[in-house]
Amino acid sequence: MGFHVIQNDITSIYLNIRKETEDICKPLEIEDYVVQPCAEVSPPKWHLAHTTWFFEEFILAKYLDNYERYNKGYSYLFNSYYKSVGNHWLQGQRGHLSRPTVNEIYEYRKYVDFYMCEVLTNMDPVSEIEFLLEVGLNHEQQHQELLLMDIKYIFAMNPCNPAYYQYWPLKVFRSRNQWKNVEGGIYQVGFNGQDFSYDNEKPNHERVILSYSVRQQLITNSEYLEFINDGGYEDFRLWPSDGHDWVKENKIKAPLYWSLNDGEWFEYTLGGLGLVDPNASVCHVSYYEAYAFSKWAGYRLPSEFECELGLDEGPHELWNWTSSHYSPYPGYESFLGSLEEYNEKFMCNQFVLRGGCFGTPSNHYRKTYRNFYRPHQRWMFSGIRIAKDK
Amino acid sequence: MGFHVIQNDITSIYLNIRKETEDICKPLEIEDYVVQPCAEVSPPKWHLAHTTWFFEEFILAKYLDNYERYNKGYSYLFNSYYKSVGNHWLQGQRGHLSRPTVNEIYEYRKYVDFYMCEVLTNMDPVSEIEFLLEVGLNHEQQHQELLLMDIKYIFAMNPCNPAYYQYWPLKVFRSRNQWKNVEGGIYQVGFNGQDFSYDNEKPNHERVILSYSVRQQLITNSEYLEFINDGGYEDFRLWPSDGHDWVKENKIKAPLYWSLNDGEWFEYTLGGLGLVDPNASVCHVSYYEAYAFSKWAGYRLPSEFECELGLDEGPHELWNWTSSHYSPYPGYESFLGSLEEYNEKFMCNQFVLRGGCFGTPSNHYRKTYRNFYRPHQRWMFSGIRIAKDK
């Protein structure tokens, strides 16, 4: 575990991760915690409550004798999709709820943290609880990235264009335009260590890999602008059939958060609205756009294994789409109990992203990490990396 | 005008009405101002801003020299549907906006009120401004009722069941079950006075009315429960064709805000969730339900003219549905300028309600007042009154 440490440290690791979640919300006004501008974007206050519910439901309610839930109704409101622990409020209606208020949710967090500290102090380090704690902390860290995604969406669609953080660094990763060659052969892929990993990264297994090259630098805005200006969105031959239907139905003309104003392209970033920086990496593209761009450029997307073998562990600036549908590895076994709902049931009609992004907590990085989204989604921090046969 | 008074008084009338709007919001938490649980229910903060925009757009921007708008973007955000003054944000997405914050909107109100006082102090009492002021104040008062409707919806659909006002009086209007008979003849209907009325109440004109009786007391919950228990919702013969489709598609089984719990009917009121009071008037029914009930009971709905002639001026507890489609009177002329969009363009596929309700400001009452909604809508304070031929 990234957290195999003495008990005192466990508690401080727990509290530290919990605090990082709240820190992300520091720049928010109360109103920003509440809204849900589309079904897949949750209100920030929901994230604060849901991550708390996760510890309450899977640890406190099961393992702490005489534990009384903070509020019995919260199990219904803040369960996301775990059907094995009961009904849940509809995802698309999270933004319809003004109550509980933001203050009440912060109180809920304090309450659960108090009892979690009690549990952690007495925890057997190789117990079931320790496993659930690890999952819970990794889960909370995943939601830290989701919080940034959702806050960005909430601010970006608002005509007032509020900045999340005025001094947000438009850090341009100036990696050279370098290709890494990998020789063909039989490789081991998938997780093989002692520390934490999700069930979907296992088992470690062999794959036949053909020789290939993968570009280390992400595609930049200036490269992507060439694609736009060359009519890439109109040329149906570059797109999967579903993808071009999506382009036409939604009148897609550029990455999410781009807008054209008097002939100039603007982009909303967490620092506010500004001109598109040609040297920055293109962000917030769908699988369809990544696919079409790479085909237009004369390359292809790398498979998820080509990324696992051909990229540094990270940190990375942006996730990159891969050509791989999200499927279980041979011999896959899901987490047990309610946590079997964590990954397996989503292995259908999604594509894998690899790498990580600036919003990914640094101890989350490992080469085998698999992120996954629907091919049309693009509010996550997704970029494009290209590959070619050698 | 309800407001034909000396200048000082105009200012205090203006400020008083503005304050009443804010008083309605006193019990709200910040979060309650923000959400929009369905397209027709607007966030309370939107009402606060829109009523303010109305004065800014139609009076200050036109008649106050050198007036600078508080924020140029607000015209786009807080215009409801007046196409003649520009584009507007989509109605169904008002709840997607966390900014401007509630505080900013209260600042906006202060700013506009300041300049309105300046205008009012110097206003020519028979001017165009005076007419716009009257419309603006009546408009704000209409939104006071809308605010109560929308707040109730927001609270009622929340599983936390917050009360708007804990001591909300479940006032039961104990009018006797009395019928008023009206002899057939030719009657004048429509507005004919000097004070304010909307364009849709004019001109005063003649109608042939047959002899009829209209019950003074609204239908009570206990009467409506008989209809439910007798299978009223299932009996297609009682319903308009569209209405029974609506019942089936939406699985309607009772008025809005009613819920069945262990065999007992509960109703959310502004005082919170409680048992249905059999003596209270049934509220939050659609035209379809009012129609079906009255047919089941062996009566019919009154026409809007039968209400105008057969009811007291008010105040009334609840609006009552009439059998009248919402149409212009013979010789109708709409308000001029942008305000032609106030009423005329909605005279299609709506039904008239008459009377008024507890949330209607008392100086709003006049016998010719016409309210109107789609036949399936029921989040307004709508009840049932029955009539019969004599």
Added chain:
Amino acid sequence: MGFHVIQNDITSIYLNIRKETEDICKPLEIEDYVVQPCAEVSPPKWHLAHTTWFFEEFILAKYLDNYERYNKGYSYLFNSYYKSVGNHWLQGQRGHLSRPTVNEIYEYRKYVDFYMCEVLTNMDPVSEIEFLLEVGLNHEQQHQELLLMDIKYIFAMNPCNPAYYQYWPLKVFRSRNQWKNVEGGIYQVGFNGQDFSYDNEKPNHERVILSYSVRQQLITNSEYLEFINDGGYEDFRLWPSDGHDWVKENKIKAPLYWSLNDGEWFEYTLGGLGLVDPNASVCHVSYYEAYAFSKWAGYRLPSEFECELGLDEGPHELWNWTSSHYSPYPGYESFLGSLEEYNEKFMCNQFVLRGGCFGTPSNHYRKTYRNFYRPHQRWMFSGIRIAKDK
């Protein structure tokens, strides 16, 4: 009754009307009988079967001893919406059924006609059966007009542009541009005769009518083209709010069946595709378009009573929209039994058309006849007549 005659004649009237229905289908290929290009347009073979089912269900099954239905499943397939006689196949899926074949349906017609002749031979002329026969024949005649409407839609939307009848007369009714003045007063309206009428035309009752004029000639294509060329479809001020939403969502730019080709307007008529004839009456417009046109032209639509009092009995070339929502008359009583579903349940969110059209059987004409459609519908033979206050 249009059919108060001796028994032999009843039979021949019956058979004649039945034959007229089939005559309308003579120009069709088998394939033309089957398709349903949109939910409101029924396959011609469905009309042939449904009108037959009407006699079987309401007369033969009830009044002919030992009658055996031709096929028990047909009651489910060919009931349109009479819930009191059982379930029915969904309207929008009539075109999904290849069977029964067209030949089988003609056999069904013969079978029912055979037994109907038996009934008619022995019918008591003032019986319940005689009433049902009258309704059934009027019903069949209504479907003759519907057949023409639906056939036209089926042919018009086909890129092959087949003609229904090559020599279809583009008869231009050259009535002079004449206005009829009606003095204000109290008038009797509604049906008051001995012959057949629908329940919705009764009772005869008094209305206050203000002085008005109604133009006798329908609006012509050249007049309507002026409206189009003047930007009528874009000018939101001319439209009901619902209506302009409909224009924008459906990108409406002209009447149904019009198409613009190289700058010239073409119109599909039952004779095939041809240039729009400027002297012909504009046809296939919605209530919204009729409303907007008349407002643009500085006039208004007539009410249904203004038409009843101000137009000839007919025959007329096209139905004209009125400003009247479709509502029951004071003292209205619906047909009894299952036929109560004929009219009453549709009196919601529809507008009345008056007059009649070239496809209306000539003995159907009477001044009190009320046709009704949703305000956006326009596949019926609907035109525009204008009125003004005097």
Added chain:
Amino acid sequence: MGFHVIQNDITSIYLNIRKETEDICKPLEIEDYVVQPCAEVSPPKWHLAHTTWFFEEFILAKYLDNYERYNKGYSYLFNSYYKSVGNHWLQGQRGHLSRPTVNEIYEYRKYVDFYMCEVLTNMDPVSEIEFLLEVGLNHEQQHQELLLMDIKYIFAMNPCNPAYYQYWPLKVFRSRNQWKNVEGGIYQVGFNGQDFSYDNEKPNHERVILSYSVRQQLITNSEYLEFINDGGYEDFRLWPSDGHDWVKENKIKAPLYWSLNDGEWFEYTLGGLGLVDPNASVCHVSYYEAYAFSKWAGYRLPSEFECELGLDEGPHELWNWTSSHYSPYPGYESFLGSLEEYNEKFMCNQFVLRGGCFGTPSNHYRKTYRNFYRPHQRWMFSGIRIAKDK
């Protein structure tokens, strides 16, 4: 090529395959050719025309000097989705077209066949034309299977329950319940021969395969009934998340074409409606159902490569779903020209089926053949085969 033969034979092979298509339609009435009960099911007459258009568009129009198309409008009407050769009529509206008639389409077929014979007589055996001919014939044979699928859907949803062929053999494949074991290792998969294959079957390449067993016999109805009776459709833990949403939204309770009548399960087969045969293979299941069944049974679906290595070449009774998303093989190159639209653009959000079915022409069988559908689709002849790790 399955068709590397002398010229005379080419012509007779061509004519023979064309005739087989028409033979499938022999039992149809004219009406059966026309309807489209859902978007994915095309009218049989469309198949007859589209397969003909394929030869006209890709061979005659390009390679036969002075060829005149039978009807210029047909290119628009009968192009399915090849955007590189122009616009096409919307797939979901194929059933809205009564014209061209069935007879006209048979005339079209004769016309194209006449000119194709002319081309074939003079064809250079290793030419581009010869390749297009092969694709065209394979394409027509694919549509023969589609025709059977679509005819079955058209008949099955009709309450008249017409039989396609009264004596349709309910052939029960009585393969023993036998498992084939495959040892783990590195295997060559994908097409490697001289004859025809689609681009998506290539290139031949290496895969690491773990030891596994795959059951030779398809899952039977009696086995599937156990799953139903055990509550398989209700147990969310067995299903992908999307899959259980699909079950609930569509109220799925059994395979397509099954219906419960008085406690007994009936199944529509091409021979008509009858009791479910417990010994027959379960057919018309979605990927979701196949997945849930195999999980319930304690097994898993085989990957497409496990099928390629573990099943006989065929013929097979039913296609079986695999666990493999439909993706290109490493080094994949699509057909050139317009035919690049044949396969590549569909490699997104679909799953592979392997094996073949009774409706697959026998010369179509080869071990590498890949069929693919959306995970919710089930009107093809799809069954279930199970696998396990060894």
